[in-house]
Amino acid sequence: MDLNTKNIQLQYEGYFNTPSLWNGDKIFGLKQFKINKFPTSKFEGAIFKNLRLGKRVERFVTHELNQHQGIKILAENVQIQNGKTTVGEIDCILTANEKPVHLEIIYKFYLYDKTVGTTELEHWIGPNRKDSLVDKLTKLKEKQLPLLYNTYTSKLLEKLNLKSKNIEQQVCFKAQLFVPLELINSSFNEINNECIKGFYIHFEKLKQLADCKFYIPSKINWLQEVQTHVKWISYTRFYTKIEEIIKEETAPLCWIKYPNGTMQKLFVVWWK
Known part of the structure; x- marks a missing residue:
């Protein structure tokens, strides 16, 4: 394939x-x-x-x-x-x-x-x-x-x-x-809570995720669930790539891999 x-x-x-x-x-x-x-x-x-x-x-x-x-x-x-x-x-x-x-x-x-x-x-x-x-x-x-x-x-x-x-x-x-x-464990009344796939964070607050690894899928791959076998990048490289995207006032969907191996989706946003 x-x-x-x-x-x-x-x-x-x-x-x-x-x-x-x-x-x-x-x-x-x-x-x-x-x-x-x-x-x-x-x-x-x-x-x-x-x-x-x-x-x-x-x-x-x-x-x-x-x-x-x-x-x-x-x-x-x-x-x-x-x-x-x-x-x-x-x-x-x-x-x-x-x-x-x-x-x-x-x-x-x-x-x-x-x-x-x-x-x-x-x-x-x-x-x-x-x-x-x-x-x-x-x-x-x-x-x-x-x-x-x-x-x-x-x-x-x-x-x-x-x-x-x-x-x-x-x-x-x-x-x-x-x-x-901060609301990652919240539930909502109007929508199906099973649709919650991750969190979002402002670019300026990214440092709290510095011990994680990241991947930035192309937009059509936003549909995919987080895949294990991708080229994960360090926080430093990720920060540099995201900085360029954020300058364009575009919020990318990313994948994050925590030190314990847990993976999740997140958006990095440029707005407050």
């Missing part, structure tokens, strides 16, 4: 083992699509080398769904057009036990920052503070899911011999969550 194929398989396994961000429809009334878990399979789809993380996850979801006899994918990644203007994109329409479902697919990385917003959900933000969980939930509720009922989507539904009123809308919303180091 070449390195690229191996990495894609590890990305798929990382996606597969990431839990849903919530169960049922407890957040914003958005219902999570429940997929019965089989053992992790070998990913057999084609992935272009530069395919970005979000699109990769869509391929992984499709592969997982195809393992189930009761699920049939009818359409995926369909651009809805008004002439030459793209109105939006439908991620997936499928039947689960012959019932039609419109499925939107989301995979995110969020950090818990109590200084943002006033509610627990509002405290979850993107690593570079450019987006937030509530922003994404609002977009799903107000833009992405209503696209099913848009006039310009009717052509697609006619082709599939479906009526929008008979289609249930659900989401596959997975996330990796990170909390400040």
Whole structure:
């Protein structure tokens, strides 16, 4: 198995083992699509080398769904057009036990920052503070899911011999969550706490981790679980590399290996 194929398989396994961000429809009334878990399979789809993380996850979801006899994918990644203007994109329409479902697919990385917003959900933000969980939930509720009922989507539904009123809308919303180091053992009421994958720390406070080793995976490998057999680097080398990234006001996801051999994920952030 070449390195690229191996990495894609590890990305798929990382996606597969990431839990849903919530169960049922407890957040914003958005219902999570429940997929019965089989053992992790070998990913057999084609992935272009530069395919970005979000699109990769869509391929992984499709592969997982195809393992189930009761699920049939009818359409995926369909651009809805008004002439030459793209109105939006439908991620997936499928039947689960012959019932039609419109499925939107989301995979995110969020950090818990109590200084943002006033509610627990509002405290979850993107690593570079450019987006937030509530922003994404609002977009799903107000833009992405209503696209099913848009006039310009009717052509697609006619082709599939479906009526929008008979289609249930659900989401596959997975996330990796990170909390400040001091809250690493906390639990939260609104989200699935199994999604907490590690902590984040400000660049200026890195010195407290000086006796550890580190690895900086590429962004598409953020999906992977921490791997043992990588080229771990010393704190000194890590600090130099991170300093360059932080200057660009980018928060990288990293892997940390403690002196006792324990490993974890963390984000190093540039903001306070």
